[in-house]
Amino acid sequence: MPAHPQPGDPMEALFQTLADYGWWIAGLVLLILEVVVPGAYLVFFGIAALVVGTNAFLVGDWFDWPQQVVAFIVVSAVCIYLGRRWYGRDPVKDEGAPLNRRTGRLVGREARLTEAIVSGRGRVAIEDSWWTVSGPELPEGARVRVIGADGAVLQVEPVE
Known part of the structure; x- marks a missing residue:
């Protein structure tokens, strides 16, 4: 079985779709998981995937998989850094009012x-x-x- 599908193979359409929209799909899945999973960390990776997917769509063939993976890592790191600064800027203040009383x-x-x-x-x-x-x-x-x-x-x- 060949590593890549041959032209006319039904799997070719799937691989091409993933190549064209894979980052967007991954970004949307990560953003949906952010809503389901507690915590605030998947949103940064979801945003990074959407940014890389948009750049891959706009730049085209020049922006190949190795560059996309490096860009994903860099954009994820930037999103995490900015997110930590945003969330850590105003710590939650406990005014002493009991929650359940x-x-x-x-x-x-x-x-x-x-x-x-x-x-x-x-x-x-x-x-x-x-x-x-x-x-x-x-x-x-x-x-x-x-x-x-x-x-x-x-x-x-x-x-x-």
């Missing part, structure tokens, strides 16, 4: 009482939710600051 992120917020605090309990609207609050006796409409939480009950103090 909604009340924890409300500490420090100010709001007006929608129901007066009577016998230690009242209500306040923050964002799109109504919260039960505990604190000193205060009239409806008084400004309060959230200082803590006990379960789903916010602890408040009057704002001076």
